[in-house]
Amino acid sequence: MLNQQSITKRKPSSHQTIKINKEKEMRENIVKAIEVYLSRSCYSSHPDGRFDNAKRWYPSASEERFCCDDIRPPSRAYPSSLNKHCRSIKHIAALYDVDETILRRVARKVAKGVSTIEAVNDAMK
Known part of the structure; x- marks a missing residue:
């Protein structure tokens, strides 16, 4: 027969705590990334960068990522x-260090009217 002392909850180990914190951080990053993607895709916010005299746009150092290397340089x-x-999912996934596939899944669900949090929870399963 079980006594009351054997039923007490154990604290999570440090390894479990780290895993929980990383998962929480990843979820937060996905939520931030999807918000940025949605606002950039409808042009209500803009990537950090500058225009030159010929109206060519260049990303700032903080905006530029490895994925930008494959894109043609701006020309007239x-x-x-x-x-x-x-403004693409590929770039925003790199910007927020999240999996591009998960971000695409979340974007599809949000476009169908699912809440962001629910879409992130479904995509992380």
């Missing part, structure tokens, strides 16, 4: 190539 013919890329 294509002045917003990097600006458009910096």
